Structure formats: structure tokens, C-alpha cells
Amino acid sequence: MNMECLMSRDVIVVGGGPAGMMAAIAAAESGAAVRLLEPNERLGKKLNITGKGRCNLTNDCGFEEFFENVPCNARFLYSAYAQFDSVCVKEFFSDEGVPLKVERGNRVFPVSDRAFDISGALEKRMKRLGVRVIRDRAEALMFQDGCLSGVAGGKGNYHAGRVVVTTGGVS
Numbered sequence: 656m657n658m659e660c661l662m663s664r665d666v667i668v669v670g671g672g673p674a675g676m677m678a679a680i681a682a683a684e685s686g687a688a689v690r691l692l693e694p695n696e697r698l699g700k701k702l703n704i705t706g707k708g709r710c711n712l713t714n715d716c717g718f719e720e721f722f723e724n725v726p727c728n729a730r731f732l733y734s735a736y737a738q739f740d741s742v743c744v745k746e747f748f749s750d751e752g753v754p755l756k757v758e759r760g761n762r763v764f765p766v767s768d769r770a771f772d773i774s775g776a777l778e779k780r781m782k783r784l785g786v787r788v789i790r791d792r793a794e795a796l797m798f799q800d801g802c803l804s805g806v807a808g809g810k811g812n813y814h815a816g817r818v819v820v821t822t823g824g825v826s
């Protein structure tokens with residue numbers, strides 16, 4: 656096994672939606688050198704149309720109520736939510752200078768009613784942490800000596816010992 660790629664600080668995140676941007680931020684905050692691949696000119700393209708352009712970014716409720724309202728396979732979310740719950744989400748965006756409000760049904764929105772403020776805050780945090788955004792589409796994972804060694808993109812190859820795939824789903 657190629658230990659060099661496992662020891663590398665390099666992380667590639669594939670996809671610049673909210674999941675990819677949060678993953679890039681978390682990796683960079685842990686000391687990784689992060690590159691994010693996204694073919695679209697704008698990051699968070701889908702995020703920017705959510706909640707009719709206002710972005711209902713979380714719900715202001717406790718653990719039990721939150722999980723009662725997850726329609727299926729709620730257990731899948733336990734571990735992630737235990738580490739980063741809706742209080743953390745609200746703190747994250749408030750710290751980035753995005754004031755939030757709570758509406759009917761405990762739905763949380765930016766006071767500005769602009770989803771762009773949410774994607775903008777994520778981009779701002781990534782920039783501060785030195786995450787490099789590369790306008791490219793990932794085409795395949797690369798392997799060397801049985802070990803993950805990076806991502807092959809349309810415009811070039813990107814070497815890294817760790818790859819996070821956050822390419823979303825169909826709308």
C-alpha cells in the first residue's frame with residue numbers, strides 16, 4: 656500500500672453545494688490543504704434557489720422534535736446531528752455575519768430572505784481558510800498501488816490521499 660498518499664494533508668472535495676462547502680470547511684479547519692472541484696461558475700447553485708430563494712437553512716427545535724419530523728431513516732442522521740445540530744448551524748451563520756430569523760413552524764431563514772447570503776457566508780469562510788476552488792468536473796477516482804490517489808477531472812488530474820464526494824442528487 657502507498658503510505659505516501661495516506662499521510663498527505665491534501666483533501667479533494669468533489670461538488671460545491673452546501674455539503675461540499677461544509678466538508679471543505681471542516682477539513683481545512685482540521686489542518687488539511689483542501690481543493691474543491693465544481694464545474695459550475697457559481698458555488699451552491701441549487702442552494703440559492705431553495706426555500707423560494709430564501710433558504711430554510713434549519714429548524715429551531717430540539718433533538719426529539721427534529722427526528723420526529725425526519726420522514727425516513729432518521730437513524731442515519733444521528734451521528735452527524737449529534738456533532739453539529741441546529742444550534743451549531745445557527746451559530747455558524749451568525750458568526751459569519753448573517754442574522755437569522757425564525758418563522759412559522761420553527762423554520763429558520765436569513766433576515767435578508769436571500770439564500771445568496773447563506774452560500775456567500777460558506778464561500779467567505781472557505782476563502783479565509785485557503786480552500787482552493789477549481790472549476791472542473793470529476794470524472795473518476797484514481798488509485799495507485801491499491802490506494803486512493805486522487806481524482807481525474809475533465810481538465811486535469813488532482814492528487815490527494817483523501818477524497819470527499821458530495822455531488823448531491825437529482826432535483
Ligand SMILES: Cc1cc2nc3c(=O)[nH]c(=O)nc-3n(C[C@H](O)[C@H](O)[C@H](O)COP(=O)(O)OP(=O)(O)OC[C@H]3O[C@@H](n4cnc5c(N)ncnc54)[C@H](O)[C@@H]3O)c2cc1C
Nearest residue numbers: 670671672673674675692701705706711792793822823826
Ligand atoms: C426547489 C428546491 C427547494 C429546496 N428548498 C430547500 C430548503 O428550503 N431548505 C433545505 O434545507 N433544503 C432545500 N432543498 C434541498 C437542498 O437543495 C438540498 O438538500 C441541498 O442542495 C443538497 O446539498 P448537496 O451539497 O448535497 O448537493 P447539491 O446542492 O446538489 O450540490 C452538489 C454539487 O455537486 C456538483 N457536482 C455534481 N457532479 C459533479 C462532478 N462530477 N464533479 C464536480 N462537481 C459535481 C454540482 O454541480 C453541485 O454544485 C430544496 C431543493 C429544491 C430542488
